[in-house]
Amino acid sequence: MSHRQDLYLLFCGLILGAGSATAQAPARPGYDINYIGPPMADPVMQHSKETYVLFGCSYCHGLYLVARGEATDLMHSRLVGSDENGNVIGPLLRRGIPQTAKLSPMPQFSDLSDQQIADLVRWIHYGRQQGRYQEVMEAKDAGPGHAAAGKAYFEQKCSSCHATAGLSSIAKKYDAAALKAQILKPQALEAAPSWKVERLHDTKTTAARQRHGALLENYSAGDVANLMAYLESLK
Amino acid sequence: MILTRRDFGKLALAGVPSLAGLSSIALAQTAAKPNRSYINGVQFGLQPFCYHDLAMNRENRPILIQRLVQNGLGMVELHAVWYEPNFVGPGVSAEEAREKLRNWRLNPPAGYFGGIKKEFDDNGITICTVYVNISDSYTDAEIDATFEGAKALGAKGIVGSYGLAVAHRLSAFPGKHGMYASLHNHDNLSDPDAFSNEASIVKGLAYSPDFTATLDVRHFTAGNGDCLGFLERHHERVSAVHLGDRRKNNGRSTPFGEGDAPIIEILRLIRDNQWPITALLEFEHGTLRPAVDEVQLMFDYCKRALA
Numbered sequence: 001m002s003h004r005q006d007l008y009l010l011f012c013g014l015i016l017g018a019g020s021a022t023a024q025a026p027a028r029p030g031y032d033i034n035y036i037g038p039p040m041a042d043p044v045m046q047h048s049k050e051t052y053v054l055f056g057c058s059y060c061h062g063l064y065l066v067a068r069g070e071a072t073d074l075m076h077s078r079l080v081g082s083d084e085n086g087n088v089i090g091p092l093l094r095r096g097i098p099q100t101a102k103l104s105p106m107p108q109f110s111d112l113s114d115q116q117i118a119d120l121v122r123w124i125h126y127g128r129q130q131g132r133y134q135e136v137m138e139a140k141d142a143g144p145g146h147a148a149a150g151k152a153y154f155e156q157k158c159s160s161c162h163a164t165a166g167l168s169s170i171a172k173k174y175d176a177a178a179l180k181a182q183i184l185k186p187q188a189l190e191a192a193p194s195w196k197v198e199r200l201h202d203t204k205t206t207a208a209r210q211r212h213g214a215l216l217e218n219y220s221a222g223d224v225a226n227l228m229a230y231l232e233s234l235k
Numbered sequence: 236m237i238l239t240r241r242d243f244g245k246l247a248l249a250g251v252p253s254l255a256g257l258s259s260i261a262l263a264q265t266a267a268k269p270n271r272s273y274i275n276g277v278q279f280g281l282q283p284f285c286y287h288d289l290a291m292n293r294e295n296r297p298i299l300i301q302r303l304v305q306n307g308l309g310m311v312e313l314h315a316v317w318y319e320p321n322f323v324g325p326g327v328s329a330e331e332a333r334e335k336l337r338n339w340r341l342n343p344p345a346g347y348f349g350g351i352k353k354e355f356d357d358n359g360i361t362i363c364t365v366y367v368n369i370s371d372s373y374t375d376a377e378i379d380a381t382f383e384g385a386k387a388l389g390a391k392g393i394v395g396s397y398g399l400a401v402a403h404r405l406s407a408f409p410g411k412h413g414m415y416a417s418l419h420n421h422d423n424l425s426d427p428d429a430f431s432n433e434a435s436i437v438k439g440l441a442y443s444p445d446f447t448a449t450l451d452v453r454h455f456t457a458g459n460g461d462c463l464g465f466l467e468r469h470h471e472r473v474s475a476v477h478l479g480d481r482r483k484n485n486g487r488s489t490p491f492g493e494g495d496a497p498i499i500e501i502l503r504l505i506r507d508n509q510w511p512i513t514a515l516l517e518f519e520h521g522t523l524r525p526a527v528d529e530v531q532l533m534f535d536y537c538k539r540a541l542a
Contacts, residue, residue: 032525035288056488056521059287068287098485103396103421103429107457107487 036063042192045126051119055109065127070102074124075131081218084210086121093117129216133184137177139221150230153223157215161208164234171231183227184216270309271359272534275541276506279534280310280363282477282517283317286526291316296351300358306530309359312394312475312515315367315381318351333372340380348387355389362388363513364417364449364475368395369405378405382412392474394419394449398428399439406443417449417474422458422485431458433465440472447474453481453488453519456496463500466512475513476501478537480520488520490529491536499540506541 036053040046052058060071067073074080083089094117096108112120154162174182189209194202272279286302289295296317303311320339322332355362365385369378385393392409394417402418409416418439420430430436431454440446450473452462466473478501480494481487491498505512514537522529 030524030528032288032523032528035525036523050523052521053523054521056519059488059519059521096485099425100423101426103423104454105423105425105485107481108485109487111482111486 048119048123052123142221142225145225145229147229147233150226168234272309280515282515312364365390402439409445417447419449422454449475451477453479457481477517479517
């Protein structure tokens with residue numbers, strides 16, 4: 001079995017496992033539960049996933065972003081990592097990539113609605129965040145982190161929102177694995193977004209969720225090791 | 236002389252002693268017997284990449300056969316990975332795996348291909364072609380072995396996603412084995428080496444009388460090609476079509492009937508002219524249905540077109 005197949009099965013297993021625990025109702029007729037997985041607890045995300053499958057994205061890029069054949073690896077694409085709410089992916093989907101060295105150019109999806117594009121983008125970022133979380137959590141070759149490099153990363157990417165003083169106790173609170181998980185996916189941001197009117201304009205939480213999602217999509221295992229070393233140094 | 240599949244059947248029954256003088260393409264087409272998926276004048280088969288949930292490897296071959304039977308298909312274009320071993324694994328470099336595969340191809344186990352052919356034969360499935368992406372990494376001996384392996388599987392030709400340069404090198408091989416090599420197009424109009432439009436396919440076909448075209452209808456449509464015109468002009472050199480739907484202008488793949496590919500017209504053209512062109516179902520569009528169900532929908536769509 002190839003490394004790529006191993007990864008695919010791993011992601012399928014993880015995500016299917018997670019889906020099983022939170023699945024809603026049994027799948028409907030004509031729904032390939034073996035391929036798409038049990039319906040997710042979040043119907044919006046489930047709809048996004050189905051949209052991604054229906055427009056054939058999964059055929060080339062893989063349902064969980066483990067690419068098949070010559071398709072672009074969305075899990076590690078810098079372009080996807082730089083996207084914010086579809087500002088990069090959306091236009092690219094609409095125009096396709098006709099000029100390419102690959103056998104089959106990326107088709108254009110000019111007929112999709114804004115909502116459909118948004119659904120595709122949502123699933124791509126979700127899948128990437130799930131996959132990258134798993135990769136970094138399981139990374140074995142990151143080596144020991146360097147506090148100085150972590151400090152530099154923190155100042156560049158984190159300090160606009162987080163003060164050092166507020167983080168000084170975090171390394172005391174968590175063991176290494178939990179600290180890594182907190183860096184990747186802060187528990188405080190994991191609650192489902194609310195559509196109550198008084199919460200609609202909670203831009204701080206929304207922005208924080210998006211910011212941490214974007215960081216998660218772009219962290220290297222080394223970045224996280226360095227950040228952990230820096231936080232440890234603040235104890 | 237245009238000889239149809241039926242003509243060849245009559246010739247064979249009449250005990251024609253020799254078919255010398257015919258190209259390997261014509262010779263190969265003599266044995267294309269109608270089978271369970273021969274529908275109203277058109278021989279259907281499957282490009283099993285369609286079962287996108289099924290990893291293409293030797294271990295899954297029994298499931299592939301089971302699904303083909305379930306879909307009522309009696310012909311398949313078998314990708315080599317369904318029968319060749321995969322030497323990629325932990326501790327094995329890509330170069331080592333490639334060398335092991337080369338050695339395996341040159342020295343396959345005795346009776347190996349016959350055994351696989353029997354698996355398909357026993358289930359009423361004919362392997363019409365072997366899909367193998369021959370590249371510069373293939374030695375001449377390896378190309379010969381690939382043809383011999385395909386022949387032992389009962390295939391009449393090989394097909395793959397190679398370009399003009401590889402096709403030029405390949406031109407000397409199929410005739411030696413009494414087989415054909417088929418040129419399969421994608422829709423990359425920006426690569427001068429790629430088979431994509433009519434001109435590039437015609438250029439490739441000129442390299443050898445033992446070359447055929449496998450017209451990928453989806454890609455040809457996406458590249459704004461005229462499928463019907465191509466078949467009308469070059470049907471004698473077309474051994475198969477990959478039948479699927481896509482939109483023009485590098486558009487996306489769609490379920491049958493929702494794109495710009497003239498699927499119904501193509502099928503009727505093949506039927507009414509009695510061309511021995513195999514229609515290989517292939518889809519890359521998305522679906523929430525199990526792949527077997529989607530293939531059945533596609534097949535049923537085609538059956539209705541020919542009813």
